[in-house]
Amino acid sequence: xxxIDRRSVLLAGLGIAGAGALAACSSGSDSTSSLVSPSGPxxxxxxxxxxxxxxxxxxxxxxxxxxLDLGGGVTARSWAFGGxxxxxEIRLSVGDTLAAELSNQLPDRTTTSVHWHGIxxxxxxxxxxxxxxxxVRAGSNFTYRFLADAPGTxxxxxxxxxxxxxxxxxxxxxxxxxxxxxxxxxxxxxLDDWIDGVTGTPDEVLAELxxxxxxxxxxxxxxxxxxxxxxxxxDxxxxxxxxxxxxxxxxxxxxxxxxxxxxxxxxxxxxPADPDVYRGEPGKRVRLRVINAGGDTxxxxxxxxxKLTITHTDGFPVEHQQVxxxxxxxxxxxxxxxxxxxxxxxLVALAEGKDSGGMALVRTGSGGAPRASVRPRELDGRIxxxxxxxxxxxxxxxxxxxxxxxxxxxxxxxxxxxxxINGKAFDMDDPTANPLLVEEGERVRLDFVNTxxxxxxxxxxxxxxxxxxxxxxxxxxxxxxxxTLSVEFDADNPGQWMLHCHNAYHGEVGMxxxxxxxx
Numbered sequence: 201x202x203x204i205d206r207r208s209v210l211l212a213g214l215g216i217a218g219a220g221a222l223a224a225c226s227s228g229s230d231s232t233s234s235l236v237s238p239s240g241p242x243x244x245x246x247x248x249x250x251x252x253x254x255x256x257x258x259x260x261x262x263x264x265x266x267x268l269d270l271g272g273g274v275t276a277r278s279w280a281f282g283g284x285x286x287x288x289e290i291r292l293s294v295g296d297t298l299a300a301e302l303s304n305q306l307p308d309r310t311t312t313s314v315h316w317h318g319i320x321x322x323x324x325x326x327x328x329x330x331x332x333x334x335x336v337r338a339g340s341n342f343t344y345r346f347l348a349d350a351p352g353t354x355x356x357x358x359x360x361x362x363x364x365x366x367x368x369x370x371x372x373x374x375x376x377x378x379x380x381x382x383x384x385x386x387x388x389x390x391l392d393d394w395i396d397g398v399t400g401t402p403d404e405v406l407a408e409l410x411x412x413x414x415x416x417x418x419x420x421x422x423x424x425x426x427x428x429x430x431x432x433x434x435d436x437x438x439x440x441x442x443x444x445x446x447x448x449x450x451x452x453x454x455x456x457x458x459x460x461x462x463x464x465x466x467x468x469x470x471x472p473a474d475p476d477v478y479r480g481e482p483g484k485r486v487r488l489r490v491i492n493a494g495g496d497t498x499x500x501x502x503x504x505x506x507k508l509t510i511t512h513t514d515g516f517p518v519e520h521q522q523v524x525x526x527x528x529x530x531x532x533x534x535x536x537x538x539x540x541x542x543x544x545x546x547l548v549a550l551a552e553g554k555d556s557g558g559m560a561l562v563r564t565g566s567g568g569a570p571r572a573s574v575r576p577r578e579l580d581g582r583i584x585x586x587x588x589x590x591x592x593x594x595x596x597x598x599x600x601x602x603x604x605x606x607x608x609x610x611x612x613x614x615x616x617x618x619x620x621i622n623g624k625a626f627d628m629d630d631p632t633a634n635p636l637l638v639e640e641g642e643r644v645r646l647d648f649v650n651t652x653x654x655x656x657x658x659x660x661x662x663x664x665x666x667x668x669x670x671x672x673x674x675x676x677x678x679x680x681x682x683x684t685l686s687v688e689f690d691a692d693n694p695g696q697w698m699l700h701c702h703n704a705y706h707g708e709v710g711m712x713x714x715x716x717x718x719x
Contacts, residue, residue, distance in 0.1 A: 352515020
């Protein structure tokens, strides 16, 4: 079935199918008065248990309008931290305390926050208004202060509206003072799909997507009609869709690859025509920390002429595997080791299913740069997906029967753009209305049941789960269309935590839920 056909016939059926699914959740709103407060004594007690070095790392994050140089003569008026995207890397060691002062200098009374993606931190510092804090008003400051007790590759971004799809993001690296890996250098690689200040703003994208396929000229009333196969020849320009992407298909992602037409895909803030360059020496071993900070794009990543040895995903170590390429969804991170060859090599981030991509260069010797459109053969070699990984022994969860199981149905579709969990769009004005309840000390299993025709990278705040069946430890995992993915975690970080699709637009229209600890 072609993408136009499938998206058109989706419509309300999936939303209706999910509407009765709330009963499948082992939670209810009658217990919301007895939830652990994000700033309550249980949260403070959990923070005190975290080992501390006593070292405090002070940083300032100024969120403000900026004209960004994306390279190749491309500039974009956007919002960024410190006038650059990605923002300056923050690096600390396990047990250090981060004291990060956010200064909100955004225009038009825009509120914001900072979420520390992947960090199991104290609940009142998680940066999710209005659940864990009040939004930081324009002209105001807020200081985030928390201990980081797990090494790994993380990043930071706002958790207000679709600000994630602007330039407000930066890498956050927590180093292990007892680092077991041996390597000569590091290169942090941040991937992003870029639209802001070029063809529109993320808010304009969201406004168009909210209309769904029903907002397209000539599409009303066509849902479910036969004979739609001929529509692939229709002029998409007649459909008044500036931002919605049609026909993006990927076998790796189970079909429909994404919603949004991005004019650029960036690696470390640069377009392929004028790329970021890592300069090294042949034979040196380099650790790449790859972060997908995008809003709507999975990337297939490969380094031309090299194999990748996967060492970590989402900050947690795995049994090493050598591959040609890896698939990374929004919010995911992978650490890889490479031994550098001699010459000039393209690091390509192919926008999966979108016939576009980003590129950076590795230069260890003489030679001309490859063209911006280069597609190394490694992209079609052995491609790693998370389900092929197994955790390192020291981070593997103990074998234990789940004390509580939540069935998390992913519902909705492109027809009405009504993405939701268990058929109900999350309401930020009433965040504790339908919590997924847990108790401290429980082993919790989440069964992600994807009833939709699209893939969803599902992210849990404040915890790292393990894919069942011996899979890796992660905080963000791809759930393929019409598939079920089960994950387990130990409820060891009391508070109120978001669980959501890390597609910025799916999450914003309602594919979110609240995992809340009972007091």
